Amino acid sequence: MANNDIEHYKSKVTPYVFACWILAAFGGLMFGYDIGISGGVTAMDDFLIKFFPNVHERKMHVSENNYCKYDDQMLQLFTSSLYIAALIASFFASRACTLLGRRPTILMASTFFIGGACLCGAAEAKWMLIVGRILFGIGVGFGNEAVPLFLTEIAPVQHRGAVNILFQLFVTIGIFIANLINYATSMIHPNGWRISLGLAAVPGCVLLVGSLIITETPSSLVERGKEDEGKKALKKIRGVDEVDAEFRQIVAACEQGRQVKKPFKKLFKRSGIPALFVANIIQVFQQLTGINAIMFYAPVLFQTLGFKSDASLLSSVITGLVNVGATFVSIYLVDKVGRRKLLLQASVQMFISQVAIGAILLTHLSATGTLHKGLAALVVILVCTFVMSFAWSWGPMGWLIPSEIFPIETRTAGFAFAVSTNMIFTFIIAQAFLSMMCHMRAYIFFFFSAWILVMGLFVVFLLPETKGIPIELIEERVWKQHPVWKKFYDDDEVKRDDMA
Numbered sequence: 001m002a003n004n005d006i007e008h009y010k011s012k013v014t015p016y017v018f019a020c021w022i023l024a025a026f027g028g029l030m031f032g033y034d035i036g037i038s039g040g041v042t043a044m045d046d047f048l049i050k051f052f053p054n055v056h057e058r059k060m061h062v063s064e065n066n067y068c069k070y071d072d073q074m075l076q077l078f079t080s081s082l083y084i085a086a087l088i089a090s091f092f093a094s095r096a097c098t099l100l101g102r103r104p105t106i107l108m109a110s111t112f113f114i115g116g117a118c119l120c121g122a123a124e125a126k127w128m129l130i131v132g133r134i135l136f137g138i139g140v141g142f143g144n145e146a147v148p149l150f151l152t153e154i155a156p157v158q159h160r161g162a163v164n165i166l167f168q169l170f171v172t173i174g175i176f177i178a179n180l181i182n183y184a185t186s187m188i189h190p191n192g193w194r195i196s197l198g199l200a201a202v203p204g205c206v207l208l209v210g211s212l213i214i215t216e217t218p219s220s221l222v223e224r225g226k227e228d229e230g231k232k233a234l235k236k237i238r239g240v241d242e243v244d245a246e247f248r249q250i251v252a253a254c255e256q257g258r259q260v261k262k263p264f265k266k267l268f269k270r271s272g273i274p275a276l277f278v279a280n281i282i283q284v285f286q287q288l289t290g291i292n293a294i295m296f297y298a299p300v301l302f303q304t305l306g307f308k309s310d311a312s313l314l315s316s317v318i319t320g321l322v323n324v325g326a327t328f329v330s331i332y333l334v335d336k337v338g339r340r341k342l343l344l345q346a347s348v349q350m351f352i353s354q355v356a357i358g359a360i361l362l363t364h365l366s367a368t369g370t371l372h373k374g375l376a377a378l379v380v381i382l383v384c385t386f387v388m389s390f391a392w393s394w395g396p397m398g399w400l401i402p403s404e405i406f407p408i409e410t411r412t413a414g415f416a417f418a419v420s421t422n423m424i425f426t427f428i429i430a431q432a433f434l435s436m437m438c439h440m441r442a443y444i445f446f447f448f449s450a451w452i453l454v455m456g457l458f459v460v461f462l463l464p465e466t467k468g469i470p471i472e473l474i475e476e477r478v479w480k481q482h483p484v485w486k487k488f489y490d491d492d493e494v495k496r497d498d499m500a
Helices: 002-008 015-041 045-051 053-060 073-099 102-121 126-154 157-185 192-198 201-213 218-223 227-238 244-258 263-267 270-288 291-296 298-304 309-337 339-364 373-391 394-404 408-440 443-462 471-477 491-499
Strands: none
Touching: 015 073, 015 102, 015 126, 015 157, 015 192, 015 201, 015 227, 015 309, 045 053, 045 192, 073 102, 073 126, 073 408, 102 126, 102 192, 102 201, 126 157, 126 218, 126 394, 126 408, 157 192, 157 309, 157 394, 218 227, 218 244, 218 408, 227 244, 244 408, 244 471, 263 270, 263 408, 270 394, 270 408, 270 443, 291 373, 309 339, 309 373, 309 394, 339 373, 339 394, 339 443, 373 394, 394 408, 408 443
């Protein structure tokens, strides 16, 4: 049945709509650049000497415990303060998306991010660093709320997965670029770290200009009562004039959505629970793969394995390149094989990789020694196989699935919860990882591998497939047909909930 809907929804990819996809996806590049830059900067001696001299002192003692030399709560706060700011900002971004539209919210995201880059790059005191990180966080909160929704709503149904994954692709490109820049600026003394942090303004500026070029999404325009503008926008992004079937579906969904006056309250009604649970648990699982722990602190991790400072950054560049390349696999396959198969295959590959890394470190890395070169190289390869599988599965699906499973009336509110959950768990992992590595040592990789096993079971039993189904019909075609979740959709009870 989904294929019949796709046939009715005519479209072609025009240069303008392609430009809209790419320009909006720079919101992902902002996020990725920050993920990549923060770990590299915190490994730079000049940065540590200026702001965290105690950490630098510990680092200089070669007999210091390999797993504990970067364990400093203020240093971890530098990285993780962004995510608390993003968590709070995502709820304000949800309201902005609903009341103002996706496009103005993206504009605000870029403005905050540019401000954060300027303050961090010019920082002379810890408070400037932290305030700059908070501005980064507000930008990330607004961008991560608006951009995936924008891409999902603007994409033709048959390409929705691939278009949405452009966000994650640009996250990986941002990480890769940050690793390259860190590798270069680590040789510039004493202000290389300023260049790394200040250059975050570049993707912010591209997104700022892009937000003035892209169109608003038809769903957002119709939702705000601008039906004529909505139909005009739909024709523009589809590249054809015959959009009546799709437009009628958008209008019907929005009319139903207008009956819901309190979307956040509706989310916690019985019929809202399936999408809310799945969207949020996917974000929790995305973080519990251990990916951000590896990406944040890849330079630190490789130094712990015995690489020199510049060699560790180079190793991080390698993993970043793998991350980018593997995301293209997801773009190619997601609308062909579906979401579930990619997630299941990757769960197996990530589990094997994490267990193998943990086993090598447990048996061969002492607290004060280094790994044999051959084993260190093997760990880098295993990290690459882990990053590879994450990049075509839990990475992109963490943003794609939550952006497509909510009905229009709760979409921005539901996605705000998903973004905030992502930020909470990113914060927890960012704040705790170095301490966990210090206390758990190699067992930390077994901790993450146990969670990957749980994730695979979740996909098997609780995650429905959304490939090829128009987002306006997700509730009817997905939730009400799923053997577990359909129990939440007793029609009489749902109607009573909606009227409440």
